[in-house]
Amino acid sequence: xxxxxxxxxxxxxxxxxxxxxxxxxxxxxxxxxxxxxxxxxxxxxxxxxxxxxxxxxxxxxxxxxxxxxxxxxxxxxxxxxxxxxxxxxxxxxxxxxxxxxxxxxxxxxxxxxxxxxxxxxxxxxxxxxxxxxxxxxxxxxxxxxxxxxxxxxxxxxxxxxxxxxxxxx
Amino acid sequence: xxxxxxxxxxxxxxxxxxxxxxxxxxxxxxxxxxxxxxxxxxxxxxxxxxxxxxxxxxxxxxxxxxxxxxxxxxxxxxxxxxxxxxxxxxxxxxxxxxxxxxxxxxxxxxxxxxxxxxxxxxxxxxxxxxxxxxxx
Numbered sequence: 151x152x153x154x155x156x157x158x159x160x161x162x163x164x165x166x167x168x169x170x171x172x173x174x175x176x177x178x179x180x181x182x183x184x185x186x187x188x189x190x191x192x193x194x195x196x197x198x199x200x201x202x203x204x205x206x207x208x209x210x211x212x213x214x215x216x217x218x219x220x221x222x223x224x225x226x227x228x229x230x231x232x233x234x235x236x237x238x239x240x241x242x243x244x245x246x247x248x249x250x251x252x253x254x255x256x257x258x259x260x261x262x263x264x265x266x267x268x269x270x271x272x273x274x275x276x277x278x279x280x281x282x283x284x285x286x287x288x289x290x291x292x293x294x295x296x297x298x299x300x301x302x303x304x305x306x307x308x309x310x311x312x313x314x315x316x317x318x319x
Numbered sequence: 320x321x322x323x324x325x326x327x328x329x330x331x332x333x334x335x336x337x338x339x340x341x342x343x344x345x346x347x348x349x350x351x352x353x354x355x356x357x358x359x360x361x362x363x364x365x366x367x368x369x370x371x372x373x374x375x376x377x378x379x380x381x382x383x384x385x386x387x388x389x390x391x392x393x394x395x396x397x398x399x400x401x402x403x404x405x406x407x408x409x410x411x412x413x414x415x416x417x418x419x420x421x422x423x424x425x426x427x428x429x430x431x432x433x434x435x436x437x438x439x440x441x442x443x444x445x446x447x448x449x450x451x452x453x454x455x
Contacts, residue, residue, distance in 0.1 A: 168383075172376065180371050190369055197371070198379050205383055264361050283362040284369065308330045315330075315354045 152217040164208045171221065172201055179225045181284040182295045185277045186229040196232050200225045222295050267317045268310075275310035282307055322348055329355050394444060401440030408433030 152174075158167040179200050183193035203224055211220060268276050278292060282303075285291040289307075293300045325341050328334075329352050342349050411433065 172379065176371060176375065181369070184369055194371055194375060198375065198382065201379055202382055202386070206386075264358060279362070304331075308327070311330050311355065311358065312326070314358055315351060 155217055156213065159208065159211060159213075162209070164205070167208060168201065168205050171204060171217070175218070175221055176201070178285070178291065178295060179221070181281060182222070182225050183229050185280040185284060186226070187232055192232065192236075196228055197225075199232075200228045203228060218294060219297075222297065225295075226297065264314060267314050270317075271310050271313060275306050275313070278303055278306040279310040279314075326351060332359075397440075397444050401437065401444060404440055405433065405437040408436050 152170075155167050155170045155174075158164075158170065176197060180193055180197045183196045183200075184190055187193050187196060200221075204221060207224070211217070215223070268279065271279065277296065278298075281292045281295060282289075285295070289300050289303050292298075292307075293303045296303070298306075321341065322345060325338055325345075325348055328338050329348070342352055
């Protein structure tokens, strides 16, 4: 899939390779950061940090893992470092509902309920659930981003949805 | 028992004729199914709205350029060392043969040292440039 980037790397054209990686992966990295950090502003900052690390590390990329696997590992580790560094508290801002609900005739209280209940889920279930919807319901993308088998993603997702459904009943 | 099976289908987002038939006659599953659809709708509407700001790429480029500059500046002392050593060796190579007391051979030797020093210094800088990638 990333043969063109691998080719650029083999020719030591690192800046061009980075441009391609940013083009291809910036949204996924950002969404992963949102799912893990729960704060879009911090997620964007972290996504920049991820690509800066990738730029520094590109000359040392040895091709043992696929580029996406390697890149997602850097992204996850950077997010985990952020979490450790900032000792994030529960301040979910998965989305700013104000703009959406302001124009609606009735505020959607379901959104707030879901958001609250999502915070009560185990961390891994919350991440899988958030990422699943951010990644347009792609099991494969969620599995790659979180480095989990697809079956495990499905299992976490089902548990999370069941728990939310029970709580919303 | 049957409800559990259909719950799995509903959680997996499957919609079959069998499920529809079951929903017709089971109020609990209808409620569960409605809750799942509502949940789906809320999450689908809420989450994909997130997007990177347009300044993401320019800001990243600025950070990379700034780091490239500082990396080059780190090499300046090394480059000055190489240039200094080369100039010194070249001066010696030019000056020593002028001295009558010393043989022409010494001048050639000095020239060889000058070339060697310059080559080694340049190689060291190139290697450092190549490996100066901070750890992830």
